Amino acid sequence: MKSVHVFFISICFLIHLPALGNEIPQYAEKMHMGVATCASGVCHGSIRARSATNVLQNEFVTWSRLDPHSNAYNLLFNEDSRRIARNLGLPNAHEAGVCLDCHADNVPIKRRGPKFQLSDGVGCESCHGGSESYLSSHTDPNQGHAQNIEDGLYPTDDVVARANLCFSCHMGDQNKIASHEIMGAGHPRLSIELDTFTALEPPHYLVDSDYRERKWKEDSVVVWAVGQLQAARKTVLLIEEHLSNRDDRFPELSLFDCHACHHPMSDIKWQQKRTVGLPPGSVRLNDAGLSMILPMVEVLMPEESRTFVTLSRNLHLASSKTIGLARSLEELSIFLDGLEEKLNLISERSKDVMLEILKMGQEGKFRDYVAAEQAVMALDLLLQANGTRGRSENWLDVLYATVENQDRYNPLAFQKAMQGSAGL
Ligand code: HEC
Ligand code: HEC
Ligand code: HEC
Ligand code: HEC
Known part of the structure; x- marks a missing residue:
């Protein structure tokens, strides 16, 4: 028992589970x-946005x-869900815990109030937390955000x-995974x-002067950079939870790059530059969550960039074995902590990060679809943040077209599109 406890604590330390107070809802x-x-119409169910209170009130x-x-x-x-359920041998999808965990607010029955309905899907409290103790008090103008939390x-x-x-639903966590x-x-x-996903949801809040005062001056470059750091940590966690702790004959394949296996034999990939240093025929990890770390490291801690390249190569190499994997994950986690300390400079250096991503693209470093997809989303928002998106719109369209269809992704075409940028 004791050793399990110690193990748990060391895992928490290793992968930065959020502090208990911030446990996800x-x-x-x-x-x-x-x-x-x-x-209700007087709460968050107003038809139109209102200005009487700090929040819009039409969130519902x-x-x-x-x-x-x-x-x-x-x-x-x-139809799609019915087919998925049928293929998995489930009676149906809407009662299967494995689906409900990400497609609804699937808290245990004893934590469901009288008006709770599973059919609400991913509702307010899936993101904002069970309202048991803040429902009646959070409307009090004297009660601050900190008290609500x-x-x-x-x-x-x-x-x-x-x-x-x-990421708990969009990547998975220790309890659930799109296997x-x-x-x-x-x-x-x-x-x-x-x-990008915060913008696509779409937001039901307005970052105006009172928002900035009550909360923070939302900055998309910071949201992007912290998102990348946490995605890297999540990648470590998922490998830790679903790969290194299992002794199944086949590892959890969803942690690897889908396109490492799913591509036609005629599509020979050794023609392109290898970046992860694996021997031919190896299955690469899905390192989408790590792909934007290098450009940040190149700008914020350039003296460490070789270390990061080595660490990520070690992780790729270790992923096919059990020995060495835990150490590799731990070293990477420590490295990410070091990067976190430098992130306060990310907004002022965002143009350099953008140019670094561009340079990597022009050198053909985005061999995998998942990394290219991240690079395009990053360039889009970094151009926006630097005020030069307008004049790059045509070029962005070309870039988006190269990642539109994951099955037809061609790294050489992507490299060429990157080289076609003009005056960022
Ligand atoms: C780890 C969380 C997770 C699990 C488990 C999961 N899903 Fe999903 N599912 C998602 C997310 C997130 C999306 C949206 C993906 C996107 O568009 O980026 C999605 C999308 C879908 C879609 C496509 C929706 C569309 O708009 O086209 C279907 C269908 C679906 N899920 C069915 C299921 C079924 C059936 C199960 C259970 C067998 C299941 N999902 C389990 C997270 C999950
Ligand atoms: C998928 C997650 C998600 C869901 C579902 C969701 N929200 Fe939000 N909500 C957010 C995020 C992210 C923010 C922005 C960050 C913040 O201000 O806390 C936000 C902000 C808010 C704000 C703060 C506005 C401000 O000015 O401070 C209110 C109020 C709100 N949401 C109400 C609701 C209500 C009501 C529902 C259900 C009808 C809901 N939300 C559903 C994620 C969600
Ligand atoms: C409880 C699980 C859960 C959480 C938490 C969650 N999502 Fe989702 N999200 C889903 C599922 C399931 C879908 C697919 C719904 C559909 O296709 O109708 C989805 C769809 C989306 C989509 C549409 C994707 C597309 O391809 O069009 C966006 C954007 C999105 N989520 C953003 C967010 C953001 C931002 C947060 C955090 C503030 C968040 N989600 C939190 C489960 C979740
Ligand atoms: C290590 C190799 C490997 C990786 C990585 C991998 N798969 Fe697979 N996948 C397979 C094999 C083997 C099958 C079963 C053979 C078949 O049906 O073609 C399969 C089957 C499938 C099928 C069913 C195909 C069919 O025709 O029925 C889908 C869909 C699929 N995988 C999607 C994915 C996705 C999405 C990812 C990434 C998250 C992924 N795979 C990663 C090897 C892999």
Whole structure:
């Protein structure tokens, strides 16, 4: 028992589970009262945005009409879900815990209040936390944001906490994962970039002067960079949880790059430059979550860039064995802690990071689709942050076209498109 405990503590240390106070809503203690308790017309269910209070008050309408999360449960009845369930041998998808864990607010029955409905899908409390203890008090104008958080409101404005929340479903966590079995049954591949997805949701909040005062001056470069750091940590966690702790004959294949295996034999990949240093025929990890770390390191701690290249190569090499994997993960985690300390400079250096990504692209370093996809999303938001997106729109269109279809991704075409940039 004792050793299990020590093991758990060392894992927490290693992978930076959020502090207990910030446990993601699905696992925290509080009761979830249901979307209906938030949605009254005088609360968050106003038809139009209002200005009487600090918040818009039409969050429910935005969520129910525009946000895909309100449909996350309903889609478990559609043809695709029925086929996935059938292929997995499940009676149906809408009652299967494995689907509900990401497609609804699947808290245990004893934490569901009288108005709670699973059919709300990914509702307010899936992200904002069970409202048991803040529901009646959070409207008090004298009660500050810090007190609400103490009462169980999840700090979605804290970027680290937000990343952990979104990634728990969009990448997986210690308890749930879109496994290769689910993928093989027909589930789409998951990918996320925090800032792009925050914008796509779409946001139901306005970053105005009172927001900045109450919370923070939301900065998309910081959201992107912290998102990348947390995605790297999540990659470490998922490998730790679902790869190195298992002794199945086949490892969890969803942790590897789908396109490492799923590509036609005629599509010979050794023609292109290798970046991870694996021998031919190896299965590469899905390192989407690590792919944007190098350009940040090159700018923020250039003297460490060789170390990072070595660490990530070691991880790739160790991923096919059990020996050495734990150490490799630990070294990478420590490295990421070092990067975190430099992230306060990210906004002022964002142009250099953008140019670094461009340079890597022009040198053909984005051999894998998942990394190219991250590079395009990054360039889009970094151009925006540097005020030069407008004049690069045509070029961005060309870039997006190269990653539009994952099955037809061609690294040489991507490299060429990167070389076609003009005057960033
Ligand atoms: C680890 C979390 C996770 C699990 C487990 C999971 N899903 Fe999903 N699923 C997602 C996310 C996130 C998306 C959205 C992906 C995107 O668009 O980026 C999604 C998308 C889908 C889609 C496509 C939706 C669309 O709009 O086209 C279907 C269908 C689906 N899931 C069904 C299922 C079924 C059935 C199960 C159970 C067997 C399941 N999912 C399990 C997270 C999960
Ligand atoms: C997928 C996650 C998610 C869901 C679902 C969600 N929110 Fe949010 N919400 C966020 C994020 C992220 C923010 C922005 C960060 C912040 O200010 O906390 C936010 C901000 C808010 C704000 C703060 C606005 C401000 O000015 O401070 C309110 C109010 C809010 N949401 C209400 C709701 C309500 C009501 C629902 C359900 C109808 C809901 N949210 C559903 C993620 C979510
Ligand atoms: C409880 C699980 C869960 C959490 C937490 C969650 N999502 Fe999702 N998200 C989903 C599922 C499931 C879908 C697919 C819904 C659909 O297709 O209708 C989805 C879809 C999306 C989409 C649409 C993707 C597309 O391809 O169009 C965006 C954008 C998104 N989520 C952003 C976020 C952000 C940002 C956060 C964190 C603030 C977040 N999500 C948190 C489960 C979750
Ligand atoms: C180590 C190699 C490997 C990796 C990595 C891998 N797969 Fe697979 N995949 C297989 C094999 C082997 C099969 C079963 C053979 C078959 O049906 O073609 C399979 C089957 C599938 C199928 C069903 C195909 C069919 O025709 O029925 C899908 C869909 C799928 N994988 C998606 C994915 C996705 C998405 C990823 C990445 C998250 C991924 N795979 C990663 C080897 C891999």
